[in-house]
Amino acid sequence: MEIIRFNLSDLDYRIIEIAVGVIKRGGSIVYPTDTVYGLGVNALKPHNIDRLFKIKKRPKTKPVPIMVRDIEMAKEIAFIDKKTEKALEQVWPGQVTVILEKKPIIPDVLTGNKRTVGLRIPNSQFTQLLMENLDEPITITSANFSGESPLISSAEVVRIFNKAYPRPDLILDAGDLPPSPPLTVLDLTSSQPKITRVGPITKKDLMKMLR
Numbered sequence: 001m002e003i004i005r006f007n008l009s010d011l012d013y014r015i016i017e018i019a020v021g022v023i024k025r026g027g028s029i030v031y032p033t034d035t036v037y038g039l040g041v042n043a044l045k046p047h048n049i050d051r052l053f054k055i056k057k058r059p060k061t062k063p064v065p066i067m068v069r070d071i072e073m074a075k076e077i078a079f080i081d082k083k084t085e086k087a088l089e090q091v092w093p094g095q096v097t098v099i100l101e102k103k104p105i106i107p108d109v110l111t112g113n114k115r116t117v118g119l120r121i122p123n124s125q126f127t128q129l130l131m132e133n134l135d136e137p138i139t140i141t142s143a144n145f146s147g148e149s150p151l152i153s154s155a156e157v158v159r160i161f162n163k164a165y166p167r168p169d170l171i172l173d174a175g176d177l178p179p180s181p182p183l184t185v186l187d188l189t190s191s192q193p194k195i196t197r198v199g200p201i202t203k204k205d206l207m208k209m210l211r
Helices: 013-024 046-056 071-077 082-091 125-132 154-162 203-209
Strands: 002-005 029-032 037-040 096-101 116-120 170-173 184-187 194-197
Touching: 013 029, 013 125, 013 170, 029 125, 029 154, 037 046, 071 082, 071 116, 082 096, 154 170
Parallel strands: 002 170, 029 170, 096 184
Antiparallel strands: 029 037, 096 116, 184 194
């Protein structure tokens, strides 16, 4: 397990290149998002996803969310009509995971055999640079063991994975992230938007955005 420490406000592009290389070789990375530390693998490769479940000690019945670069990438893996696209433009980038109908390209192991998938574009320069250098989406599940609290402390991330097996191939240590409430989860799989979890964006604010 390699650990690279860096400053988000003074980002060295070589760190992006290293992280991209690990993902493209089928590896796993821990990386900072706009909320907590995330655990990323190629979201379209069943073998990589299977390893992620082992790293997190997560039941395979629990779906894993995906990070996409933009709405065009989202269209490649989920069914998005014009009305849905309009809604996505209002909530992305940001702290909102959107539930959509998945396309067959998404492995069933990633979604617990469900027909839906959770997608997000974080409001983060780091993740945007990362995704601009990847051809496929990656997972954005929190970097912790299943059932435990998501982590904003890089020291805690290193501590829990240091003696674990299997463990991530690379930890991108950006120090402690600012505290953040849980993500808002918005279900757009039916004609009426449904908020299944209220987070930083309130139901009232979200409904205004989606008018």
